[in-house]
Amino acid sequence: MSDTDSGIVELLRAVGDLGVPDRFPASLDRKVRAALEREIEAEQDAPSRRTSRLRRMRRRSLLVPVALLCITAVASAATGVALGIINLGQAAQRNALDTPLELFQADLPANSVPRPAPAWKQTVIASSVRMIAKPHIPGIGAVQYWVADTRQHGICTAIRLPDGSWAGLKNFRQVGGALVGCRPTRTQISAGALILSGFDYTDSEVIGEDGQKIILNYGEITAPGHPTEIENESTGARSRVIDGKYFLLVSYPTRGVRGGTDVGDGAHLIALDASGAVVANERKPLREVH
Helix, strand or coil, X not given: CCHHHHHHHHXXXXXXXXXXXXXXXXXXXXXXXXXXXXXXXXCCCCHHHXXXXXXXXXXXXXXXXXXXXXXXXXXXXHCCCCCCCCCHHHHHHHHCCCCHHHXXXXXXXXXXXXXXXXXXXXXXXXXHCEEEECCEECCCEECEEEEECECCCCEXXXXXXXXXXXXXXXXXXXXXXCCCEEECCHHHHCCCCXXXXXXXXXXXXXXXXXXXXXXXXXXXXXXXXXCCEEEECCCCCEEECECCCEEEEEECCCCCCCCCCCHHHHCCEEEXXXXXXXXXXXXXXXXXXX
16 A cells, blocks of 8 residues: 555544544445445554554644545545645655745645645745744753744744754654644634634654653744743643743653643643733633633
């Protein structure tokens, strides 16, 4: 089975695990449906790899719209319709050493689904590309936090590792995490499917210098009350708000975290103001917090 076919089977399996009653559209040819079902049954992976795949599918990086867009895309690809699906692994490797501007211009999250809705396509404003922080992360070293604005008012964030590669692209198939780059905000694409909590973020897994898995949560918080600090209540990780709205949380999931060992499943972010009051909670719409 080719890499493309394997990717289709992986995506269909993951969509089924998300609770979609029928992962195949009714219009799909019965023979094609049967063949795909046989492949899914025959290629059950080991639990660890399967968990990693599902973790990537559940990322906070706009999961629901991705799943809905991909269901139709996968069925069409299976029937031989060319929709321009890119191989995510190849894309990650190809762009792993991009300059910040090149990475944001590549628009990888949008190009990871065929025929993206208009809201997914982002056009970076070149003059807005900037590094906002260079923190030292134990187990990784000094990283660079790059951001940019888009003409569509989306969000561009990426973490550059000490070796010059981008977290989320290096070792894409071996670790969890979302494709980094530019993407729409939850408000732009929610259609009632996502909680408009003021948080727009993604996460990347990084293998540390000693083999330790380190999870980075990073993105934007936009909420009334001037949030100054972000906390992941599941892990205890905290971050000061950077440049008025950005944050970077670092978690070490095998070092006895609270609330689970995986940030994809257990992350619970809240935003605090200078007095310590909660002004945003990612599990509640903003209107329920204030």
